[in-house]
Amino acid sequence: xxxxxxxxxxxxxxxxxxxxxxxxxxxxxxxxxxxxxxxxxxxxxxxxxxxxxxxxxxxxxxxxxxxxxxxxxxxxxxxxxxxxxxxxxxxxxxxxxxxxxxxxx
Amino acid sequence: xxxxxxxxxxxxxxxxxxxxxxxxxxxxxxxxxxxxxxxxxxxxxxxxxxxxxxxxxxxxxxxxxxxxxxxxxxxxxxxxxxxxxxxxxxxxxxxxxxxxxxxxxxxxxxxxxxxxxxxxxxxxxxxxxxxxxxxxxxxxxxxxxxxxxxxxxxxxxxxxxxxxxxxxxxxxxxxxxxxxxxxxxxxxxxxxxxxxxxxxxxxxxxxxxxxxxxxxxxxxxxxxxxxxxxxxxxxxxxxxxxxxxxxxxxxxxxxxxxxxxxxxxxxxxxxxxxxxxxxxxxxxxxxxxxxxxxxxxxxxxxxxxxxxxxxxxxxxxxxxxxxxxxxxxxxxxxxxxxxxxxxxxxxxxxxxxxxxxxxxxxxxxxxxxxxxxxxxxxxxxxxxxxxxxxxxxxxxxxxxxxxxxxxxxxxxxxxxxxxxxxxxx
Numbered sequence: 001x002x003x004x005x006x007x008x009x010x011x012x013x014x015x016x017x018x019x020x021x022x023x024x025x026x027x028x029x030x031x032x033x034x035x036x037x038x039x040x041x042x043x044x045x046x047x048x049x050x051x052x053x054x055x056x057x058x059x060x061x062x063x064x065x066x067x068x069x070x071x072x073x074x075x076x077x078x079x080x081x082x083x084x085x086x087x088x089x090x091x092x093x094x095x096x097x098x099x100x101x102x103x104x105x
Numbered sequence: 106x107x108x109x110x111x112x113x114x115x116x117x118x119x120x121x122x123x124x125x126x127x128x129x130x131x132x133x134x135x136x137x138x139x140x141x142x143x144x145x146x147x148x149x150x151x152x153x154x155x156x157x158x159x160x161x162x163x164x165x166x167x168x169x170x171x172x173x174x175x176x177x178x179x180x181x182x183x184x185x186x187x188x189x190x191x192x193x194x195x196x197x198x199x200x201x202x203x204x205x206x207x208x209x210x211x212x213x214x215x216x217x218x219x220x221x222x223x224x225x226x227x228x229x230x231x232x233x234x235x236x237x238x239x240x241x242x243x244x245x246x247x248x249x250x251x252x253x254x255x256x257x258x259x260x261x262x263x264x265x266x267x268x269x270x271x272x273x274x275x276x277x278x279x280x281x282x283x284x285x286x287x288x289x290x291x292x293x294x295x296x297x298x299x300x301x302x303x304x305x306x307x308x309x310x311x312x313x314x315x316x317x318x319x320x321x322x323x324x325x326x327x328x329x330x331x332x333x334x335x336x337x338x339x340x341x342x343x344x345x346x347x348x349x350x351x352x353x354x355x356x357x358x359x360x361x362x363x364x365x366x367x368x369x370x371x372x373x374x375x376x377x378x379x380x381x382x383x384x385x386x387x388x389x390x391x392x393x394x395x396x397x398x399x400x401x402x403x404x405x406x407x408x409x410x411x412x413x414x415x416x417x418x419x420x421x422x423x424x425x426x427x428x429x430x431x432x433x434x435x436x437x438x439x440x441x442x443x444x445x446x447x448x449x450x451x452x453x454x455x456x457x458x459x460x461x462x463x464x465x466x467x468x469x470x471x472x473x474x475x476x477x478x479x480x481x482x483x484x485x486x487x488x489x490x491x492x493x494x495x496x497x498x499x500x501x502x503x504x505x506x507x508x509x510x511x512x513x514x515x516x517x518x519x520x521x522x523x524x525x526x527x528x529x530x
Contacts, residue, residue, distance in 0.1 A: 030451065031463055033163075037447035038468045040527040041440045042520050050526050052519025079506070079513060080485050084469050086502025087487020092467070 032099040035092055039084075046103045057103035064097035136233035137212055142168050142457050145228050145237040147218055147395050149174030151181075152243030152428030152442035154205060154528045159450040161209040168457065171212040171235055172205065173228065179529055183439045184475070184521050185271035186305065189279050190312030192478050198271060198521075204530045221399040223421040239453050241416075242401070243428040243442065244393025245270070246301045252389045254364040264367050265384050269301060281383045282316060288323035289382030292372060294362040296389040297331040299408070301429045301437045304337035304484070306330075306387055308474040311342065314350035315477050326353055327381075329360040329374055338474060338482055338505050345476040345509060362386060392430035399424050408432035413490055413497050414462045415452035416445060425449050435488060435497055436470060443528060444468035466490050468497070473517035481513040482506040 036047070039056065043049050047056030056064070070076035072085035072093070088096070146157045149172055157172040181198040188195055205211040220229040221240070228235045248267065250256045261267050266274035266281075282291065291313050295306040310326050317324040335342055335356070346354040364373040370384040391407035401418040403410045409426040410419040416431070418424045427449050428442035435441050445468070452462030467489040473481045486503030490496075506513060 031465065034448065034451050034463050035467055037159075037451075038440075038444035038470070041443060041524040042471060042516075044523050045527045045530075050519075050523050052516060053523065079510075080471060080483055080516065083485040083503045084471075084487060087469060087489075087500040088467070 028102075029095070029098065032095040035088075036096050036099045039096075042080075047100050048103070048105060055105055056100040058105035059097075059100050061097040061101040064100055065093055068093045068096070133229075134233045136214060136230060136235050137171060139236055140169065142238050143171065143236070144168055144239050144241060144453055144457075145171045145173065145235050146241045146243065147173045147228065148243035148245060148393070148428070149176070149179060149202060149213075150243060150245055150428065150442065151183075151439040151524075151528055152245075152446045153241065154179060154202070155443040155446035156241050156243065156427060156450050157211045158205055158209050158528070159447050160453065161211060163450060164454050166210055168454065169212070170210075171214060171237075172202075173214045173216065173218060173230065173235070174202070175215065175217045177215055178202070179525075180271045181439070181521065181525060182269070182271040182302070183524075184517070185268070185275050186309045186312040187475055188271075188275050189268075189282065189309060190315045190475070190478060191279075192475075195272060195276055200525055200529050202529065208530075218395050218398060221395070221424075223400060223424055226423060237423075238457060239423050239425065240399070241425040241427060241446075241449060241453065242395050242399055242430070243426075243446065244395035244430050246390040246429045246437075247393045248388040249391055250388055252296075253362055253386060255367060256365050256386060256388060260365070260367045261386075261388075265365060265370070265386055267387050268385065269305075269387055269390075278383070278385060282313065285321060285324065285382045287321035289321065290325045290327060290380075291317070291383045291385070292327045292329065292370075292379055292381035293385040293387065294329040294360075294372065295331060295336075295387055297361070298336050299437060300387070300390045302439075303436060304342075304472060304474045307335060307337065307342040308476065309385075310354055311345050311350070311474075311476040314346070314353050318350055318353065324353070325355065326350075327379060328354065328356045329362055329372065329379075330356065330358050331361040333359050338484055341474075341476065341482040341506060341509060345480075345482075349477055390429075392426075396426065396430050399426075401426055403432055405432070413495065414448075414464065414466060415456065416449040417452075417456075425453065433497060434499075436472065438470060438472050440470050440472060440524065441468070443524065444470065464490075464492075466497075471520065473513065473520055475514065475517060476509050477514075479511050479514040480509040481517040482509045483513055483516070 042053045043056050049055045071081050146153045157170050160170045179200045187193040216230045266278045268274040268278045360374045370381045401409045401420045416425040427445040429437040448466045455462050469487045471485045473483045484505045487500045488497040491498040
């Protein structure tokens with residue numbers, strides 16, 4: 001009986017470890033995720049754009065920050081994005097960069 | 106499993122009566138057996154469909170979501186004015202709900218809600234009921250037909266379309282324009298704010314003028330605006346009228362429509378009477394009827410007061426309201442509805458785990474208006490939660506286009522593609 005229980009335990013572990021691995025996701029900072037959520041209307045769910053506005057998913061963090069800051073200051077000319085960039089603080093822009101750099105394109 | 110209206114009628118005619126009184130309906134079946142935590146979402150428009158998808162996504166599919174929507178497909182009202190201008194058809198704006206079901210595991214029930222019991226946390230439907238842990242309603246708007254003598258749902262379906270819910274009425278209005286003689290008059294009325302989509306009527310005037318200029322150039326557009334002034338993107342719309350459609354568009358402010366004669370297409374304001382060839386009355390609006398069923402409409406009888414951290418109703422706990430139905434200084438736009446839906450979904454997930462919602466919600470809104478076949482203008486703003494005011498407040502830095510452009514016209518097309526994908530795919 002003991003041997004069978006040990007076998008069952010081993011089999012259970014063998015099943016659950018892959019399941020846990022499959023379910024495990026990197027910890028998402030929920031506030032960053034929530035901040036980024038309304039960008040999806042133009043940039044697609046999780047920044048996976050379907051055309052037009054650029055794909056944000058997987059963008060390198062420092063590139064994202066540089067572009068947003070230059071749109072915020074007006075150095076990079078924009079039609080629409082400057083108004084959005086101006087609405088977020090520098091800290092929020094860094095959080096958005098964090099979020100998008102972690103998304104799969 | 107899902108019932109549709111046809112199956113319900115079959116059951117009814119077989120003698121199985123399902124009443125809409127709560128006591129009778131409560132004896133009816135739980136439409137889908139409830140296993141774990143469940144959120145019922147009523148309304149599958151920009152707000153509700155987004156809430157359903159994001160509840161599933163952000164809860165890692167742990168929360169059961171039932172989406173109740175009476176229509177079989179989603180039709181985008183944003184950009185539907187281009188059907189009047191001629192660059193799109195309603196088919197171009199239509200998408201089914203299949204992916205919400207297959208990819209996100211949303212349960213879709215295509216039926217009308219008949220009653221809501223906030224105490225029993227139950228939604229009554231024509232063919233059963235659904236109990237919930239939390240309810241999100243995104244009921245959109247309904248019209249206050251009693252404010253315009255001679256107007257009714259039947260009249261708008263048959264001869265004087267509002268076309269303010271995209272679909273059959275939009276197509277009908279386009280056909281009426283096609284049938285109008287050259288030299289005819291298109292008369293459109295705009296209700297006093299707040300109403301769904303502030304720039305929408307002015308965009309419509311441009312789309313209609315664009316069609317008429319090419320096809321019936323002697324025709325005229327008359328705007329009867331109940332508001333004291335153009336409510337959105339004023340400089341951009343007046344420039345479009347002047348430069349693209351000179352001599353065609355007549356704008357009358359502070360003109361409140363009080364009566365309509367459907368037979369003669371005559372419209373009366375407090376001071377004037379105008380006979381139209383094509384008449385488009387956009388009636389005053391209020392929260393969709395489901396909000397009344399839920400008992401969450403405010404003292405004004407029109408809109409629903411909510412907590413802006415979660416969109417939970419100030420009247421009933423466990424009921425959340427999103428989209429046009431919300432009483433707020435936020436624009437009543439499709440984009441805003443999707444943004445609210447996401448804040449609400451995130452909050453509901455936290456609250457179902459006994460946690461507080463995100464204390465600093467921030468949303469952005471971009472709204473494009475097509476002023477011709479290929480040029481657009483926009484307004485864009487970021488809004489953030491102000492704890493002192495307990496309201497969402499516009500941040501500095503937002504505003505409108507410097508001028509119309511074809512570039513913005515292409516952006517508007519991409520906005521539509523991406524937002525519909527974000528909502529439904």
